[in-house]
Amino acid sequence: MQFSTAENAPTFPTVWRHKKVVKTSAPREQQFSNMATRNVHPIVRVNGIHKYFKRGSEKVDVLNDLTVSVPEGEFLGLMGPSGSGKTTLLNLIAGLDRPSSGEVWVGDNLISQMSESQLSAWRTRSIGFIFQFYHLLPVLSAYENVELPLLLLPLSKSQRREQVTTALDLVGLKDRMWHRPGQLSGGQQQRVGIARAIVTDPQLIVADEPTGDLDAKSAGEILNLLEEVRKILNKTIIMVTHDPRAAERADRVLHLDKGRLIEDIVKATTGSV
């Protein structure tokens, strides 16, 4: 990958940052130099949430009394059998759905209490999404796909251009800017997906099986890229995966089963929680 050190890493212009509702607790440089401090500031706090879905008259419990805390700058893996509630948990953290009970905090925001339109605005600025099937709009070029979330922010065309090219540069696709998704390989499409996730410079990136549809080589490249995004841009990443090799890249892996947390593996190298 092209950015090996923090010095030559791209920085986002982040022109709208001063308007953001969420304040970061420490200056950026300090976060870069002192990764250990991240443990002190959990960016995601999930407190005793329950989530059930109604299927006809029947209530299906998906998450049961779940409590999770994710420190700022952490790369968290979520594993578990199919149907265990991983996507559901991710949706709750990312503000795509609301818990039946319990609280979800992201930064200083109690997102489990926000209205749908508040959540929409909040998601644009605060969350980057990466999907298993990329979910790029087929009619738009890579550039336009990455630009999409920026259309929702008060940015001029040239400000948007700056952000988009920075993001595409970071994922190494600047030369494919005007290709449509259909003209890109799976791995390349996922990189566009990553560029779209980071282009608004969110605090938190959530990824639902980002390598699930890729061959081993492309998957490895995507994981490298995610690690870089985490290191260079100091993002917090929560990634759902079925792939043990992907999980290996995470600082910490949570195992879900039938809506409960059964294991919390913390790797020795990244310190304790």
Next chain:
Amino acid sequence: MKFLGLIVKNIGRNAIRSILTALGTMMLVFVVTLVWAILAFLNVALSEKNANFKAIITERWQIPSQMPYTYASTLCEGAATKPDDVRPMDSMTWQFYGGSIEKDRAKRGMNNVLFAFSLEPIKLLTMMDDLDNLPSATAAVFGKSVKALQDNRQGIILGRTRMETLKKKIGDTFTIYSMNYKDIDLEVTLVGEFPEGRYNNSAAINRDYLLAAMDAYQQKNGKPHAMANKSLNLVWLKVPDSATLGKITAQIESSPLFSNPQVKCETASSGIAAFIEPYRDLIWGMRYLLAPAILVTLSLVISNSISISVRERRSELAVLKVLGFRPNQILTLVLGEAILIGALSGLISSCLTYGIVNFPPPYGFGGIKFPIAFFAAFSIPLAALWWGPALGAGTALVGSFVPAWGARSVKVSEVFSRVG
């Protein structure tokens, strides 16, 4: 309007479907434009001017109307006999004289025939629709033509199209071989032209010439011409208001002078109303069944196409929501697509309809022939140029609302828990 590009790209996504939808819309807007143009035309034709309007006197029981010319002078006075009888403000007599500049019957055709109003020249300035309110420059020029016709009993005034077709220019003298006044051929000199407009195909001659020609015939042959007793086709009266018209009508209809044949007096619009009476159900159907049915069909066409496109794009719309597009922005995107297709195809359709119907041949039809009363042809009103797009956009809005609302309420968590 950052979203406009997105809307346009989405329309381009399934070009065939978008084009088919657009074509459907264009066809239906075309039909609605025609129907509405006819209805609007009838509305205008049937609405009475409320002051200074014209009444037409014709033979009561026969079409075409053929009255003895002896009726003319009394009818022009509104059959007023007593001092306190009411009189019209102005009047005009019409005799139709049709003929050809080609002597050989076998060679007669559209490019050598002409149909002339035989009238008192001065009435061209005061009694003819549209010629009584010409812009002053045009009026001055036309006034000279009328003066020339008055001074030269054997003169003729032609419309421009007719002049070109007949290949005649001002000053030319030629003979018209009559088609409806047997053996009354008239040698005429072209002394002027009608102003550009609805009289482009018309001709006018001085009535004194026709009357003198009929007298000459009688002298020569010792008996009156076969048309002598039925040469008066119409009398026009100008009246200040409908009360006056009522009185004049009563005077005429109670007068013993007009008993064989009997005459009737009516306004242009009541004449048209009587003419279209047999078609009343048809027109009612056009207005209240056909036009609404087309609008409903149009909405359904658009609704169907947008529904399919929304269904295909459920997960894309969900992605937009995930990225932070608010429900109403999604609604706007979908509605915008439909409205853009609707408005554009409506605009194209109404421009084409306008052009094809109104422009003269070879570009168009030069108006639709609609044989009601004295209206030769009618054309699509200029307003159709905004009806079309408004119609397209309006029906698109109605038709796409339900699918767009569905798109608006796509639940992202559901879409992705199934996909993921």
